[in-house]
Amino acid sequence: MEGLFVILIPLVVFAVVGLLGRRIGDLGSGILTTLGGFLSFLFSIPTTIRAIEEPFQIKLYEFITVGDYTLKVGLYFDELSSITASVVTLVASLIFLYSIGYMEHYFGRWAYKFYAYLNLFLFSMLLIVLSDNLLGIFFGWEGVGLASYLLIGYYHEQKKATDSALEAFVMNRVGDWFFLFGIISVFLIFGTLDIVEIFGKVGEVESHLIGLSTLLLFGGAVGKSGQVPLHTWLPNAMAGPTPVSALLHAATMVAAGVYMVARLYPVFEAAPETLKVVALVGGITALFAALAATSHTDIKKIIAFSTMSQLGYMYLGLGLGDREGAMFHLTTHAFFKALLFLSAGSVIVAFHHKVYDIYRFGGLKGYMPVSHASFVVGALALAGIFPFSGFWSKDRLIGSYFEVSFVWGVIGVLVGFITAYYIFREGFVVFWGKERWRGVAGEEPREVGGVMSVPMVVLGVMSVLVGFLEGWYMGVMGVRKELHIEVAVISVLAGLMGIGVAYLVYVRGVVDVGKAYESLRGLHTTFREQFFTEKLYHKVLAWGYLRSSRFAYNLGDRTVIDGTINLTYRSLLKVFKLVWKAFDIKSIDILIHTLAIGMFRGGRVLRNLQTGLLNNYVMFLLMGVVLILGIMLYALDRVKG
Amino acid sequence: MKTIPVEAYFAVSMILFGLGILGLIARRNLITVLMSLELALNAVNVAFVGADAHMGLVEGQIFALFIIALAAVEAAVGLGIIIAIFRYRYVESTDEITDMRG
Numbered sequence: 001m002e003g004l005f006v007i008l009i010p011l012v013v014f015a016v017v018g019l020l021g022r023r024i025g026d027l028g029s030g031i032l033t034t035l036g037g038f039l040s041f042l043f044s045i046p047t048t049i050r051a052i053e054e055p056f057q058i059k060l061y062e063f064i065t066v067g068d069y070t071l072k073v074g075l076y077f078d079e080l081s082s083i084t085a086s087v088v089t090l091v092a093s094l095i096f097l098y099s100i101g102y103m104e105h106y107f108g109r110w111a112y113k114f115y116a117y118l119n120l121f122l123f124s125m126l127l128i129v130l131s132d133n134l135l136g137i138f139f140g141w142e143g144v145g146l147a148s149y150l151l152i153g154y155y156h157e158q159k160k161a162t163d164s165a166l167e168a169f170v171m172n173r174v175g176d177w178f179f180l181f182g183i184i185s186v187f188l189i190f191g192t193l194d195i196v197e198i199f200g201k202v203g204e205v206e207s208h209l210i211g212l213s214t215l216l217l218f219g220g221a222v223g224k225s226g227q228v229p230l231h232t233w234l235p236n237a238m239a240g241p242t243p244v245s246a247l248l249h250a251a252t253m254v255a256a257g258v259y260m261v262a263r264l265y266p267v268f269e270a271a272p273e274t275l276k277v278v279a280l281v282g283g284i285t286a287l288f289a290a291l292a293a294t295s296h297t298d299i300k301k302i303i304a305f306s307t308m309s310q311l312g313y314m315y316l317g318l319g320l321g322d323r324e325g326a327m328f329h330l331t332t333h334a335f336f337k338a339l340l341f342l343s344a345g346s347v348i349v350a351f352h353h354k355v356y357d358i359y360r361f362g363g364l365k366g367y368m369p370v371s372h373a374s375f376v377v378g379a380l381a382l383a384g385i386f387p388f389s390g391f392w393s394k395d396r397l398i399g400s401y402f403e404v405s406f407v408w409g410v411i412g413v414l415v416g417f418i419t420a421y422y423i424f425r426e427g428f429v430v431f432w433g434k435e436r437w438r439g440v441a442g443e444e445p446r447e448v449g450g451v452m453s454v455p456m457v458v459l460g461v462m463s464v465l466v467g468f469l470e471g472w473y474m475g476v477m478g479v480r481k482e483l484h485i486e487v488a489v490i491s492v493l494a495g496l497m498g499i500g501v502a503y504l505v506y507v508r509g510v511v512d513v514g515k516a517y518e519s520l521r522g523l524h525t526t527f528r529e530q531f532f533t534e535k536l537y538h539k540v541l542a543w544g545y546l547r548s549s550r551f552a553y554n555l556g557d558r559t560v561i562d563g564t565i566n567l568t569y570r571s572l573l574k575v576f577k578l579v580w581k582a583f584d585i586k587s588i589d590i591l592i593h594t595l596a597i598g599m600f601r602g603g604r605v606l607r608n609l610q611t612g613l614l615n616n617y618v619m620f621l622l623m624g625v626v627l628i629l630g631i632m633l634y635a636l637d638r639v640k641g
Numbered sequence: 642m643k644t645i646p647v648e649a650y651f652a653v654s655m656i657l658f659g660l661g662i663l664g665l666i667a668r669r670n671l672i673t674v675l676m677s678l679e680l681a682l683n684a685v686n687v688a689f690v691g692a693d694a695h696m697g698l699v700e701g702q703i704f705a706l707f708i709i710a711l712a713a714v715e716a717a718v719g720l721g722i723i724i725a726i727f728r729y730r731y732v733e734s735t736d737e738i739t740d741m742r743g
Contacts, residue, residue: 610743614674614735618665 021112037093175223182216225257242345279319286312420498650691
């Protein structure tokens with residue numbers, strides 16, 4: 001049952017912090033969140049040990065019945081899901097601990113919401129990882145999207161942050177749309193959503209049907225992992241708080257896409273065409289994001305692009321058939337990417353959340369030794385230098401690329417070289433060189449407190465040590481592959497070359513950086529604008545959409561609907577005015593007036609009879625009597641006659 | 642005894658009534674008007690009594706007595722009104738009391 005606790009603890013903490021956060025307080029919420037994360041990690045260890053011995057499934061309850069198929073919600077623990085869950089909970093709880101220090105300036109301003117969202121994020125990710133059916137994965141998928149939207153836009157008083165949150169949400173929606181259709185097609189093809197049952201039926205179904213549905217599923221992964229062409233939200237998501245970026249890039253969210261493909265790998269294997277697409281998208285993104293990272297100057301965006309690039313590596317690995325290598329790279333990447341983000345976050349905290357441009361730091365290594373050491377360890381791991389963890393996983397992936405095709409291998413080495421260059425460019429500019437912040441920032445930056453440096457140290461140690469678990473990991477996954485010495489030498493040399501170039505340019509000053517950028521302006525702008533894809537989306541697609549909606553609004557709403565209504569009411573008004581004039585004024589009013597005037601005039605004539613002379617009255621009396629008598633006599637005569 | 646035919650009564654009555662009405666219409670003096678009214682009333686009395694005598698009944702005579710009583714009352718009230726008017730306005734002609742003219 002400890003497997004259930006792994007996923008339930010974040011949910012319970014989410015409910016507690018979300019509902020009672022105002023009473024617990026912001027610091028209390030942070031501590032509770034961190035404790036929940038660690039507890040979840042502790043429960044995941046015995047679960048992992050059990051799952052490695054024998055994969056097991058926990059059926060929780062029946063969710064819905066469709067026709068003669070009943071969907072049972074449950075959890076599935078095998079070596080893939082349980083190890084991923086352990087990594088996710090460990091990295092997430094270290095980031096939670098760090099965020100207590102990072103969000104300190106926000107305490108007292110409803111920061112408990114932040115912790116509630118973090119818990120929701122972790123819970124959704126664990127739901128993706130541990131679910132045994134595609135619908136559960138979809139719920140987690142959407143939950144991750146929601147939590148990332150809330151967290152990226154957490155600084156909601158900044159327009160940039162809310163715009164980025166919206167962009168992330170909309171981009172993910174495109175991917176989720178594919179994913180949903182993928183799930184529907186899987187249900188139509190296999191007649192079930194249970195992963196284990198699907199694996200059992202893969203051989204019985206035609207491969208082109210599987211190809212279609214896996215392509216749709218991969219569309220969801222592209223959106224979630226920020227791969228080309230749904231990538232622009234990932235660098236913009238850096239508008240959120242740094243722990244969110246670390247969580248987003250290391251443990252949750254972007255890893256969900258890679259994990260989903262790895263989870264459903266038997267299905268993907270049955271569709272070789274889809275795997276080619278996966279490899280192509282991954283390879284393009286790896287190169288593309290690495291080039292974009294070389295020309296950005298935002299301290300967090302460079303790391304964001306490196307995530308995109310590394311995820312591209314993993315997709316390339318998945319597409320070329322090395323699922324275990326990709327998943328191992330995902331694991332090591334989680335540690336060193338979280339480490340890089342946390343050290344960047346420390347620098348941001350030291351400069352009071354005001355400075356983000358790397359050229360405005362410089363020479364920080366003496367002031368912030370722990371952050372500097374952490375960044376260097378993370379950067380060495382990312383560059384794939386022996387014996388850091390990145391070396392083991394990356395080397396394995398590049399070896400797999402070379403096994404499939406020489407071209408992919410060369411691209412892998414090239415991306416490795418660029419990666420080493422851009423990450424050390426950032427490191428040298430921020431931590432070495434001249435102290436460019438003098439005169440801009442008021443006081444000297446100070447090293448962050450223990451609550452933030454302890455997670456960095458732990459992650460730094462992990463970033464070094466996890467690589468040595470490669471043999472154990474591959475053994476658990478049931479594959480064995482020898483280390484290619486020549487590939488290892490080539491990739492390490494490429495990494496060292498990248499570091500060397502960055503060192504020569506940014507520390508030694510062999511090339512004047514300003515002049516170099518001047519002469520390579522076109523190339524620099526192209527990389528910086530991500531080959532103008534962001535401009536294309538923002539200026540052409542979004543702008544065109546707005547223009548076409550405005551046109552449709554002007555044509556449909558303003559012209560057709562409003563025009564019809566205005567015309568109707570105007571013509572009705574005219575008809576009523578006409579009726580009013582013709583009927584009321586000309587008939588009724590004139591009738592009344594004529595009657596009144598007639599009465600008035602008749603009265604004036606008749607008043608003359610009233611002479612006031614007694615004799616006249618007597619005469620009228622007589623005439624009246626004579627008249628009445630005459631009528632009576634006439635009538636009597638008629639009656640008798 | 643030679644009886645007077647009933648037509649003669651009626652003829653006298655009609656002549657008297659006509660004279661009375663004529664007086665009512667034509668004369669302007671208030672006293673004369675009142676006298677003309679008396680004449681018209683008594684013309685009716687003549688007709689009643691004449692008819693009674695002819696038919697040997699008494700209802701007409703009773704009616705005539707009532708009319709005489711009524712005429713007396715009327716003359717008293719009418720004369721009173723005429724005297725009151727005269728006292729206020731020093732007029733005695735209907736021409737001069739046309740206050741009710743419309």
